[in-house]
Amino acid sequence: MGKNCSETYNASSFLPCKNGGSCTTLPLSHSYSCACPRGFTGSNCEVDIDDCKIDSC
Secondary structure: OOOOOOOOOOHHHHOOOOOOOEEEEEOOOOEEEEEOOOOEEOOOOOEEOOHHHHHOO
8 A cells, every 4th residue: 555555554543343343454455354242243343233132031
């Protein structure tokens, strides 16, 4: 990235992962992956899982 390709892509700087998810930049693809905390899912941890639906509270 950058004018002389001297900058590296860092997805974490854009804060794409929501709800406390941790972001990992994927090398060579200029993409990222989110590791979601318990109770959340989705590509950016944006979906709140209904825990009662799974565990039948």
